Amino acid sequence: MCIDQNSVVQLVNTYAEKFLDISPAVGKPYSEVLHRLRIGGKNDFSQFEEALKGKSQILPDTAEFTTKHGNIPISATLTPLSSNGTIAMTAFIFADNSRNVDRVMEEKAFFSTAAHELRTPLSVIRFAASLLVAKIDTLGPEKIIDHLKKIEKASEQAVDLVNNFLNVSRIDQGRLEVEKTPFDIVALTDEVVSELSDLAKERKLYVHHEISEEHRMVLGDKMKSKEVLTNLISNGIKYTLQGGLTITHQENNRTLVTKMSDTGSGITPASQRLLFRRFMQVGAGRAQSSAKSTGLGLYISKKFAQLMGGDVVLESSKPNKGSTFAFSLPMG
Known part of the structure; x- marks a missing residue:
């Protein structure tokens, strides 16, 4: 003008x-x-x-x-x-300037969330280490081991958080690489189910894995696929109060779809359209504020799947009847 x-x-x-x-x-x-x-x-x-x-x-x-x-x-x-x-x-x-403002706001939210989430495990490590330094001569072996276990657990949590933040950064910059090789998705799912069995038992939930003998091989990055499966299955366990989780494998147009159906409270329609955005916490959408989450798991999982030629989608979700997530990969 x-x-x-x-x-x-x-x-x-x-x-x-x-x-x-x-x-x-x-x-x-x-x-x-x-x-x-x-x-x-x-x-x-x-x-x-x-x-x-x-x-x-x-x-x-x-x-x-x-x-x-x-x-x-x-x-x-x-x-x-x-x-x-x-x-x-x-x-x-x-x-x-709407897009630039949204991007700046997302970046601010990213760093704010990163700092907030890292504060908790780092505070645990600092407190436990300080206590050991100050009172190691008076603490018994059991107390020392207990504090060391707290440090170990908090350290693992901090490393997981840093890895998530690095993955988001690599995704945003287009620097995330995948190594596609044929692997057995059914065996990998069984491995993840086994690793999460203690969490399911602790919450008194079942995890049924319907193993398919007919279609098992897919083409993708095995380690990143394991991260996707771990996130989806652990979410199904964390956000289910009664009942449990059923996992199936189905062929669909030369892709193998792994479906995870839980008996949780479902995800509200308003939250469904925001589900795969950064920092969208599933617990908020499922009216379960007690379940802790950074809101990065589904965002990273979907990006991983898409880089491998597949996808992660919410197939269905109904109030008080649970949700079904589907993870698809090309057949190998």
């Missing part, structure tokens, strides 16, 4: 006119054309006045347009244009 020295709009492109929802804009005072512009929540045109005097301006991050659909953040500059040594026009150049 170009504004003359009389503060009148002389030129506006099609995009700006459509964005501003005012036509025609040419011939009108810029303050009328830009009446929905807010800077810091106010109609503040002081920078426009400075630009008309010949001083280039960059609008602050708080600049936005109000619309019936909500506020739209913008990035914008004001540039005086000279002709024969005098200011003839001022160009107001702006762009929808």
Whole structure:
């Protein structure tokens, strides 16, 4: 948009006119054309006045347009244009900055969550280590072993968190690599079920793995597939209060689909569309705030699966009837 020295709009492109929802804009005072512009929540045109005097301006991050659909953040500059040594026009150049703002907000949330989640295991390690240093001469062997086990468990938790954060970073930067080889998905699932059996027993839940002898081989990264299975099966256990989990394998158009169906409380419709986003905690969607989660597991699992030529989807979920997640990979 170009504004003359009389503060009148002389030129506006099609995009700006459509964005501003005012036509025609040419011939009108810029303050009328830009009446929905807010800077810091106010109609503040002081920078426009400075630009008309010949001083280039960059609008602050708080600049936005109000619309019936909500506020739209913008990035914008004001540039005086000279002709024969005098200011003839001022160009107001702006762009929808919604995506950049969302990205910045996600990055802030990422680092904030990383710091918050790491604080807990690091605090446990620090407290247990300090106690051992201060009282090791008076503590008995059992107490010492107990504190060392706490340090070990908290250290494992911290390493898992760091690995998750590194995986997210690699995914976002397109640097995550997968090594595709044929492997037995049924045997791998059985291995994960065995590793999580103690957690299921602790919660008094069953885990039924219906083993298929007909279709077993898939093509993918075995270690990353194990991470996906571990996340999906452990979620099914963590978010189920009664009953348990049933795991099946089915062929579908040259892909092998591993389905995990739990008898949990289900996931609310509002949460389902956000399920695979970063930091979306499944527990919140299942009305189970007691189940702890960083909200990264499903996001990472889906990205892993897609990089291997497959996918992770929520196949079905009904209130008080449980959920079914499906992990698909090409058959090998």
